[in-house]
Amino acid sequence: MIEISGLTKTFGEGQSAFTALDDVSVTIRSNEFFTLLGPSGCGKTTLLRTIAGFLDPTRGSLTLDGEDLLSKPPYQRPVNTVFQSYALFPHMTVAENIAFGLQMLNRRKAEITATVAEMLELVQMTALADRKTSQISGGQQQRVALARALAPRPKVLLLDEPLSALDFKLRKEMQLELKRLQHETGITFVFVTHDQEEALTMSDRIAVMNAGTIRQIGGPRDIYDHPAERFVADFIGDTNFLQAKILSTDGAQARVRLVSGGEIAAQTAADAPVLDDGASVTLAVRPEHAELCAPEGALLSGRLRDVVYFGTDTHYHVALDQNETFTLRRQNQPGQTQVWQTGDHVGLNIAPGIPQILKD
Amino acid sequence: MSKGFDVRRQPGFSTIAIACFVLLYLPILLLVVYSFNAGSSIAIWEGFSWRWYVSAWENEQVKDATIRSLVLACSASAVATFAAVLAALATTRSKPWRGQTVVFAMVNQPLMVPEIVTAVSLLIVFAAVKQVTGYTGLGFLILAHAAFCIPFAYMPIRARLQGMDLSLEQAGADLYGTPLRVFRYITLPQLWPGILAGSMLAFVISLDDVVITEFVKSAGQDTLPTYMLGQLRRVVTPEINAISTALLAISVVMVTGFFFVNKARK
Numbered sequence: 001m002i003e004i005s006g007l008t009k010t011f012g013e014g015q016s017a018f019t020a021l022d023d024v025s026v027t028i029r030s031n032e033f034f035t036l037l038g039p040s041g042c043g044k045t046t047l048l049r050t051i052a053g054f055l056d057p058t059r060g061s062l063t064l065d066g067e068d069l070l071s072k073p074p075y076q077r078p079v080n081t082v083f084q085s086y087a088l089f090p091h092m093t094v095a096e097n098i099a100f101g102l103q104m105l106n107r108r109k110a111e112i113t114a115t116v117a118e119m120l121e122l123v124q125m126t127a128l129a130d131r132k133t134s135q136i137s138g139g140q141q142q143r144v145a146l147a148r149a150l151a152p153r154p155k156v157l158l159l160d161e162p163l164s165a166l167d168f169k170l171r172k173e174m175q176l177e178l179k180r181l182q183h184e185t186g187i188t189f190v191f192v193t194h195d196q197e198e199a200l201t202m203s204d205r206i207a208v209m210n211a212g213t214i215r216q217i218g219g220p221r222d223i224y225d226h227p228a229e230r231f232v233a234d235f236i237g238d239t240n241f242l243q244a245k246i247l248s249t250d251g252a253q254a255r256v257r258l259v260s261g262g263e264i265a266a267q268t269a270a271d272a273p274v275l276d277d278g279a280s281v282t283l284a285v286r287p288e289h290a291e292l293c294a295p296e297g298a299l300l301s302g303r304l305r306d307v308v309y310f311g312t313d314t315h316y317h318v319a320l321d322q323n324e325t326f327t328l329r330r331q332n333q334p335g336q337t338q339v340w341q342t343g344d345h346v347g348l349n350i351a352p353g354i355p356q357i358l359k360d
Numbered sequence: 361m362s363k364g365f366d367v368r369r370q371p372g373f374s375t376i377a378i379a380c381f382v383l384l385y386l387p388i389l390l391l392v393v394y395s396f397n398a399g400s401s402i403a404i405w406e407g408f409s410w411r412w413y414v415s416a417w418e419n420e421q422v423k424d425a426t427i428r429s430l431v432l433a434c435s436a437s438a439v440a441t442f443a444a445v446l447a448a449l450a451t452t453r454s455k456p457w458r459g460q461t462v463v464f465a466m467v468n469q470p471l472m473v474p475e476i477v478t479a480v481s482l483l484i485v486f487a488a489v490k491q492v493t494g495y496t497g498l499g500f501l502i503l504a505h506a507a508f509c510i511p512f513a514y515m516p517i518r519a520r521l522q523g524m525d526l527s528l529e530q531a532g533a534d535l536y537g538t539p540l541r542v543f544r545y546i547t548l549p550q551l552w553p554g555i556l557a558g559s560m561l562a563f564v565i566s567l568d569d570v571v572i573t574e575f576v577k578s579a580g581q582d583t584l585p586t587y588m589l590g591q592l593r594r595v596v597t598p599e600i601n602a603i604s605t606a607l608l609a610i611s612v613v614m615v616t617g618f619f620f621v622n623k624a625r626k
Contacts, residue, residue, distance in 0.1 A: 054530055074533040075542075081534045087527035091549045100545075101535035152536065 002028040002051065002156060002188070007060030009046055009212075020046040021057065022212035028156075028190060029205075030065075033182050035191045037199040038209035039235065044192045047209075048158050051190065052081045064155060075104070080149035081158040084165070086141045088133040094144050095120065095129040101152040119147040122181070139170045146178075150185060157182075159191045163198065175202055196236045200224060208232045225286075228269040229359045233284040240290075240326045242283040242300075242355070246275050254357060256281065259322040262299040265352040272359050283355040287329035290350045292316060292340055298347025300326065307342055318346060388608070395601035402598055412602040422603060425587040429567055432498065432583060436505030437513065437562035443506070444513035444558055445551070452521040453529075470508040478508060479575035486576055496578040504576045505566040512565050513558035516618075520554025521547075553621050560618045564611050 009021040021043045028034045036044035049055045051062065053074035062069045069077055080101065088097050098119050102112045120126040123143035128136055133144060142162060149157055159178070163171045179202050182189045193199055199206050200220040207217045208231075216228045227233035230241070244256040247263065254275060256266050266283055268275065275281065295301040302320035309332075316328040326348060340346055367373060395413070399406030416422050447467050451460060470478060486500045528550070532542035570585045577586065584607060588600055 052530075052534055054533075074530070075536045075538055079534075081531070083527050083531060085525065085527055087525065087531040089528060089531070089546060100532070100537075104532075104536035104538075104541060148531075148535070 001030050001065055002190075003061075003063045003066075004028075004047075004051075005061045007047070007050065007062060008058045009043075009050065009055060010058045019212050021050070021060075024060070024212070024214055026207055026214055026217065028188060030188055031186050032204040033179065033189045033191065033202060035193060035199045035203040035206045036209055037193055037196060037206050037236075039194055042209040043212040044194075044209050045160060046212075048081075048160055048190065048192050051156070052079055052158055053077050078155045079158060080152060080154040080156075081160065082145050082149045082162045084160045084162065086145040086162075088141055088144055088148070090133055093130050093132060094125060094136065097133060097144055098148045098151050101148065105152060115151055119151045122150070122184075123147045138165055139174070142166060142174060143177075146181065150181070150187070153185075154187060156188045156190060159189060161192055161194070163193075164195075171198075178202060200236070208235065210235070226267060226269065226356050227284055227358065228272070230282065230284075233356070233358060238287050238327060238329075240285045240287065241358075242285060242324060242326075244281055244283050244355075244357075246277055246279045246281060246357075248277055249275055253353065256283065256355070256357070258283075258300065259324070260300050260320070264299060264350060264355060266355040266357050267353060268357045269359050272357070275357070282358045282360075284358055285326075285350055285355050287315070287327045288313075288331075289354050290326070290328050290348050292318075292328060292330075293347045293349050295345050295347035298349055300348040300350075302326065302346065302348070304340055304342055304344045304346050307338070307340065316340065316346075318348065320348075391601050392605050392608070394598050395605045397598045397601075400597050402596055402601060412598040413606075415597075416599050416602045416606075419599070421582070421587060422584075422599075425582045425584045428498070428581065429583040429585075432501055432505060433563045433566040435498075435502045436509055436566040437559045439502065439506035440509035440562045440566075441513045441517075441555060441559040444510050444517050444562075445555060447510070447514055448518040448521050452518060467514055468511045471511050475508070475571045479572045482507075482572065483575040490578070498581065500576050500578070501573060501581065501583075504572050505569060508569070508572060509562035509566050513562040516557040516561065517551065517554040520551055520557075524550055556621050557618045560614045560621070564614045567610065568607065 004027070005025045007021050007024040008019065011018045011020055024043070024047060036047060038044050046055060050057050051069070053069070053072065057070065064078070069079075089100065092100070095116050098116045099112050102115055107115075116129075117126070120129055123146055125140060125143050125147065128140060133141060136144070142165075145162065162178075163174050166174060175198060178189070178191075191199075191202065200223075203220055205217060205219055206223050208215045208223060210231050216223060216232045218226075223232065223236055227236065227239070233239040233241075242258055244258050244266070247255040247257055249255075249268065252268050252270070254266050254268055255263060257263050300320055300322075302318040304316060305319045305325075306315075306317040308315040308317070311332070313329050313331045316330070318326045318328065320326055328348070394402050394405070396408050396410070397405060398409035398411065447463075451464055451467075482500075482504050486504075490496055490500075524547070529542055529546055532546040533539070537545065568585055569583075570589060573583050573586050574589070577583070582590065584603060588603060591600055
């Protein structure tokens with residue numbers, strides 16, 4: 001278990017000072033696949049490098065299973081990193097790369113040989129063990145980097161956007177592969193990415209970061225279905241924002257009135273402050289959480305501005321009567337006929353309890 | 361259509377370029393040609409012969425000076441390269457520290473300070489040391505050469521360190537390598553081409569130095585270049601040309617080696 005508390009990292013001084021991490025506190029559980037997700041410059045890599053020991057924080061504490069990590073140099077931390085650039089040693093073979101960590105730990109020769117063979121097997125690189133790292137493909141280098149970091153059996157594996165250099169198909173493959181490896185080894189994975197889809201498919205839990213702070217922590221479903229604030233809703237997936245007023249609240253549920261006049265039950269964020277009746281709020285609704293219908297008696301209505309075909313699904317862009325826009329997504333079915341045409345006056349329905357009330 | 365300014369298309373460019381090359385290389389060519397002269401003049405051609413190479417080879421003074429030059433160049437470049445590696449590590453692999461720029465300038469000082477100034481100051485210091493210790497060996501020359509060879513060794517080593525992917529060393533540390541072992545197993549193997557290139561440059565620079573050597577050497581410590589300078593005061597024979605050509609050949613081989621070593625690992 002990694003416990004991070006009040007971690008702050010400031011680069012530079014005075015006027016040009018930049019806070020890369022701003023009072024970050026988070027607990028990463030043992031054996032979980034934990035993802036740090038955010039746009040570039042949000043501090044996710046800084047946090048990862050601090051755990052690895054390449055950066056010293058300005059303030060805060062960092063412990064692994066109760067043991068202080070900050071007082072230890074990188075080579076004494078039971079933590080290994082898969083670098084974004086892989087950082088394979090170019091003057092060594094694949095097998096020598098994988099053996100390096102074990103050699104530095106002064107393991108016995110027989111043990112090193114056995115572990116290297118096992119790791120090569122694990123990442124399916126046995127046939128290429130004696131190649132130089134420059135003689136293998138990007139995907140293979142990726143596997144070697146993984147095997148090298150896993151070989152010493154670290155308590156925690158840190159992964160710094162390891163899939164970003166791979167092409168689309170290979171990336172999909174490696175996503176499943178990583179998930180499998182995490183499962184088989186039982187090692188805690190801390191994974192950094194800016195790719196929300198990657199985060200959603202692989203993680204047990206996700207921490208969404210922005211401007212040096214963690215905005216929301218939760219399972220992929222929590223984060224996607226119940227974004228706590230505008231940034232999270234906007235960064236992960238597509239979202240429609242609707243203005244509304246609180247009519248009444250009842251625990252995590254609230255009844256709100258939309259600008260169009262329609263009323264609906266909405267969900268409040270888990271740690272949101274109590275909302276007063278009459279307060280103005282923003283609702284987030286995912287494009288696939290709404291349905292097109294006839295305008296009469298619908299929750300919202302507007303004019304269908306664009307219908308965009310995407311193969312697996314179709315996007316409908318609706319200009320609402322209240323000057324807002326709404327995007328809807330419908331999965332395409334074989335033999336389906338196009339019911340709605342551009343320019344039609346359409347209605348929109350959302351199931352009660354689906355809209356999420358944002359904190360900001 | 362012209363694609364912007366190209367100096368090669370300016371009038372007179374090729375004339376000037378050719379003139380420059382002729383001025384640079386014709387004298388060297390003449391020197392090489394006359395080293396094969398059968399006669400004893402360095403200006404009147406009397407036919408081809410190896411006699412001056414043979415005569416240089418059999419000249420005890422030349423042999424003595426050559427051995428001293430090589431010992432000196434080897435020792436000085438070794439000392440300079442060792443110092444240059446440490447300096448390069450300090451200026452590329454440490455956290456920025458106060459006075460780093462000053463130190464960088466001081467390491468490269470021999471490139472900027474007129475050689476004669478260095479020569480005179482070394483003469484004064486070493487004279488005092490010789491007085492006190494009574495030691496008059498080759499050590500003074502080795503130290504003096506090492507000093508002005510350091511920047512030549514430092515440059516390629518520093519360039520190599522700067523071009524190196526820092527994440528390799530981080531990966532080494534991440535995989536439980538102590539700083540010393542990371543240097544031994546990760547940095548050093550990558551640095552070899554730079555070290556080799558730096559030492560070759562230092563070797564060549566030391567080999568043909570005249571000014572500092574002339575000032576620092578004790579009696580009877582002629583190196584090849586100072587021996588040749590001494591000969592000029594007497595009768596000049598193509599033997600000088602032969603020795604020069606041999607020196608030129610060594611330099612060309614070293615510099616070419618430097619070029620290929622530098623290129624090979626990029």
